[in-house]
Amino acid sequence: MPSALLPIRISDLHLIKGGRAVLGGVNLVIEEPGITVIMGPNGAGKSLLLRCLHGLIEPDQGQITLGHRRIADCRKQQAMVFQQPVLLRRTVLQNLSFAAPEIAKTNPQHLMHALEAVNLADRADQPARMLSGGEQQRLSLARALLSQPALLLLDEATASMDPASVLLIESLVRAQSAQGTKVILVSHDQGQARRLANEIVFVCNGQVVEQSPANQFFTASQNPAAKAYLAGEILI
Numbered sequence: 706m707p708s709a710l711l712p713i714r715i716s717d718l719h720l721i722k723g724g725r726a727v728l729g730g731v732n733l734v735i736e737e738p739g740i741t742v743i744m745g746p747n748g749a750g751k752s753l754l755l756r757c758l759h760g761l762i763e764p765d766q767g768q769i770t771l772g773h774r775r776i777a778d779c780r781k782q783q784a785m786v787f788q789q790p791v792l793l794r795r796t797v798l799q800n801l802s803f804a805a806p807e808i809a810k811t812n813p814q815h816l817m818h819a820l821e822a823v824n825l826a827d828r829a830d831q832p833a834r835m836l837s838g839g840e841q842q843r844l845s846l847a848r849a850l851l852s853q854p855a856l857l858l859l860d861e862a863t864a865s866m867d868p869a870s871v872l873l874i875e876s877l878v879r880a881q882s883a884q885g886t887k888v889i890l891v892s893h894d895q896g897q898a899r900r901l902a903n904e905i906v907f908v909c910n911g912q913v914v915e916q917s918p919a920n921q922f923f924t925a926s927q928n929p930a931a932k933a934y935l936a937g938e939i940l941i
């Protein structure tokens with residue numbers, strides 16, 4: 706079943722930070738289920754856009770609707786994984802039980818399965834903050850998936866992971882998407898984008914400058930900034 710939070714509609718989104726327009730009139734409609742990968746150079750505004758989508762930042766101008774509803778009405782159906790996860794000063798398992806008290810009460814075994822899925826079951830009783838960066842990201846994803854979100858936002862969520870962990874997380878994300886979760890993922894990893902993306906949204910200088918099916922983006926992008934980015938050229 707397609708995500709209840711589609712279509713995602715962003716209209717004329719402006720965000721000022723440090724006296725500068727860091728998002729300068731973003732317009733974007735995401736209608737298709739599956740995985741959308743947001744790409745673009747450093748400082749383009751990808752993370753800020755994702756944070757706006759998750760309702761963590763209030764834009765200075767413009768509107769976002771998810772499934773024709775305001776973000777404030779959808780928060781429980783969304784989850785986000787950050788590049789630097791925010792974990793509680795508790796054990797690995799307690800980070801899950803705190804996030805999902807109902808599951809912890811009625812089906813605690815499910816929490817252990819969630820840890821097994823990200824290869825952290827043997828770390829269940831260790832302090833979460835003692836995990837390595839990549840392990841923390843894996844825990845953060847396990848926590849995000851517990852709520853079976855209709856929209857999953859991932860901000861460079863595999864950036865600190867070793868290759869095997871990256872593939873593990875990609876398979877979990879793919880499986881979650883196949884269950885109907887809309888996934889929007891920020892990544893600089895072209896290999897990852899090619900493996901996962903149904904569509905690419907390319908952001909440059911605080912604006913969406915291209916939105917294309919993934920195949921088309923990688924083989925026939927006509928956007929000069931996107932072509933330069935893919936070729937590894939520095940964009941100013």
Ligand SMILES: Nc1ncnc2c1ncn2[C@@H]1O[C@H](COP(=O)(O)OP(=O)(O)OP(=O)(O)O)[C@@H](O)[C@H]1O
Binds near residue numbers: 752
């Ligand atoms: N709180 C802030 N105050 C001032 N400027 C900010 C603030 N937060 C972000 N910015 C600026 O906004 C711009 C976009 O930031 P953002 O983190 O969205 O970039 P990004 O596309 O995710 O980059 P990267 O690929 O490096 O992660 C950057 O130039 C950044 O310096």
